[in-house]
Amino acid sequence: MASLKTLTTTPEILDHIFQYLPKPDILRTALTCKTLLPTSLNSLWKTLKPSRDNRYPRPDLKAERIFYDIMTKYWPRSPGIQYTKKIDIGHCLNWNSPAAHTLLELLEDGKLRPSIIELELYGSGAEKLLQRFKKYSESRSLVDFSIRLHATAPFAKLVDLHKVTYLELCYNPPSFGPGFEFQLRSKSLVNTAIVGCAEILRQTPNLTDFKWENGNATMGDDVIELNTIFDKLKILQDVFESFKRLRVLTISGYFFHPSFFLVPPRNVKKLVVTGTLSSTWWRKLAACPLVGLETLELYICDASGSLYADIFPFLADELPTESLRLEDVAVVSLKNFVCDRNRKPLDMYQSFVRRNPMIDLCTKRWALNEKAVKILQEGLELVLRELRKCKIAAINTYIKRFKEGHPPPDEKEFMADFSKLVITNIAGNLPEQLSRLEIRGMNIGDRCREQLQEYLEESINETAGAYAQFEEGKLGITEKKFMEDCIKKLADRVKESEDYVFKAERFVAIPIERFIKRMRLLQHGIIRNMLLKKMEAGDELRMGTVLDIWLQAVNDFEKYDEPEIYATGYNISMSESKDVFMSDPLFCLVNRFFTPPSLVIFSNSVIVSSQAQSPFLK
Template identity: 30%
Template sequence: MTSLSNLIPELLDPILFYLRKRDILSLLRTCKYLHSVCLPYIWSRLTLYDTITPDDDEFSIYNELSKHRVWRLADTTDEFGVDALGYKYIKKIKILAPETTFSIKSRTVKNGFQRLLEDLIESGKINLREVALRDANKYPIPPDVDFSLLHRIKKYSESKSPGEFSMTLHTESLPPLLRTGALNLTVLTKLRVVHHLQGGTFSEEWREFHESLSIHIEDNIIDEIEALTQLLSGAVNLKELWIRPESRRYEPGSIHSLTEPLKGLQTALDGLKRLEKLVIGPATYPSDSAVFFHPSFFIAPPENCKTLQYGCTASIAWWRKFAAHPLPGVENLRLGLSPMTLIGNRWVDDKEDEEVLQQLIPGESISGRWRTKFYIGDVAVRGLKKFTLDPEYYIDEATDPMDLEACIYRRNKGLNEAHRKKIKDEVISGFRRQILDGFSVGMARCARRIATRHFEDWMGRNAIEEASAERCFEELNLEKEKHVVEFTKLLSSWAERNIDKFHFYSKKNQDELKLLEGFIEDDV
């Protein structure tokens, strides 16, 4: 019978991952072999987190040195010495809330633990392989923060190759963090940025409303674009990039005022030759407060990016740019975009998006109106293997291009079978809804057959090169009228024979109705 003591360390590590720290401490006391495996594991990851107020220390993380009172290690080291503890096993340091952890008022600094780590890294007694920095503070960094440990890590990383050391960064205050000069951008491999955008072309009433709540709105759009551009220009080894805009206090104006900064941002992104995954917007659901600098700004992924996700607010101009871009290298595409609404404080006065401008009717209130249905005609992307639309995307069917899925289906023959079948079913359902729109559901059975036949003629195996979903919808409208007229005549004849008998739901009449529907289907 196999026991834990017979397993090699590579098999034990996944097991230890699911154990609580106290259980790992108990396990390492059972035998010398498990002690030799568990001790390096429990020391391998060190989390630094400190608050100025001790009562705020409520967090704990399993399987790594707890950030709960980790600063006390300074006293233990003074008592027993560096070699008696497991510093040499530390491979990863996770730093949370640097604005409080590195504050000169924090216990990490006052107790001397930060200085201890700096000395151990400089002397080579800690062979650091990875640093994860999570900065969830969206406000300016206080002046009493000591970033000397980050500067020491930066110097250490400059002597390492990309394969020997890496850094992951999650920040909500990118411009202030960059101004510290404490980051070596070349070692960044994973980056998550939250942009809290504010300013723009708010109406006077909107500004007065914020001022009544003592909320000061300062335009930071150019600042955020330039900071992101600076970071991406230096992060040449970046593999994953997630950008989440928060724009509840931002109302964009014309995109032309942002042309040059956005062009620089696109150039910086194009230089990320190792980027494999790009996510713009919330990771799980679309949001109408996720304006990525401008609803008409389409940022294209670099050539080697395989996974792409857009979840921002998009205008019709955005969709046109998306449709025209070949997205070279992209294999997995996920869309969860929200529409650019015409509600007053979300309106974008941009001549580039003339189709949206034409929706405004003089003298009519625009509050609550959505854009009309539209077509993109075709897509330039050809290499997709997976394509996903978030469920929330269909809350309002008027918010997406009518022919989006049909175009993706026709142009991407390499889609895996599951995704191809799902898209086909969605397209056929869309055609079927077009047939049934405004008419009796009694046509449901024959509508499916009509929709399937049109799909094969225009999108499937029988499709000609110049076919389009837009033309298919036109044909459906013509054919729908023909079948509705015929169906109505037959139904009227049936109703005349049964209107005075008060047994519409008898088995005989239900069978007759089925025959009636079957007749129409056979005629189709």
């Protein structure tokens, strides 16, 4: 264990330890030993960030007044303020609040010298405050200073777009009353937005990171057909093709149309897409080479599905994504692939793994999982397809057993016998007469004739045997009497046969239902995991082998506990993706100063950043 002296001489160790302690405990530690005070203050004051409950005030709210009191009464006099490296104010400031002006005064007076500032300013007068932040930023070295501002001021007046390297654009269509013409609103709005986006991007040729953010908004664009905006989208596509330095492209939310696929520039290394997209979009993705792309992340809802039928009526005839089979993909350079597994085309993972040898291990496992699921579904369909034939065979078997006086078997014995019957049937080894029973269109009269002829022969023989010792005409024996007795015995035999059939049918019904239920319960947990292990070991899986494993598990069902049965296979975590533009009411700017050296400014929802060697603010 390290001594106190060692800890005080190596503050890096203490700082690492303090990361795992709550603030009150760090303060108590500082009060116990004077030599620990500097490191404790550094941990306590390194980042100034209001609590979650106080991050969304409006002007004159109590939370903002409390924040202002803390800032004015405690910050200037605290010995820990010298250790502050980052201020994360978030939504805690309004442009006309005393707290915003006090923060600027502390910065301008040099009492507070953070390396990073993050805050958001809203209101028509925010531009004045932004000018003060701009002036302050010019007094600091871009090597050791970064500021991120969210504001509702026109960023083109404050930022040299040519030097911007990081940009976020957020499309916020205005809301109209219920009487507004949807068709007119949609077409004009979307075309204006596309052109505005292209104009902004045309002024940012040095982008290395771009993000489009539209949340879940579809209102205003939902009746637009692709051909009505295709020309404008072509302009936008041409602008993106001109980007030579773009490395990260993120499309979050509705991007003008669910079938519009933005082909990324050749130098993009990471593509993230989140939104409501159609099966046409998936086909375009599969056909695009995506040259040089290393990371692809997809979190997609199906615009072709029934859920969006009213919103996208022009996609009603498209195949739902879950029914689309992705036979092949053109990209060959992927190293990392993440996708929402609940909304994907069939065989998607296998297609990406087959064409991308360097792809990550998780995706390879999901490809095996996808293959196992497909094999199991085919196996279940095969069993269900042959189930009626097997049920008939089982009924015939137990009719015979019951006639011979055998008691019904227990469930385990039945499961074992029925499993063998299923395997035998699928292998094509059932008796010929049983196979004939299942021929569709087979005349039921022919089957009944065979059975009745057998019963009639037995009835005649039995009656003839009983009457053989009597001469004709004695004891009232006549042909009519003989016929009547034969018919009676035939009826008794048919009735007896019906009783055995009913008994056999009633007996097999419940066990067969449990048999299928067990197969389904085992399908996605235990059996899939068994197949995955075999495939990972390089074993070749044939349907006969799969069914042997599966049906053996059905017979051993009792030995599995519930967590095993309901297991879902691999527990693979998926990363999550996270962020118009200034064309008056539609777009806002975010200005942010990146390090090192960089400067960014951003309004309401657009983030811009630059890696220039000098301030890019005009």
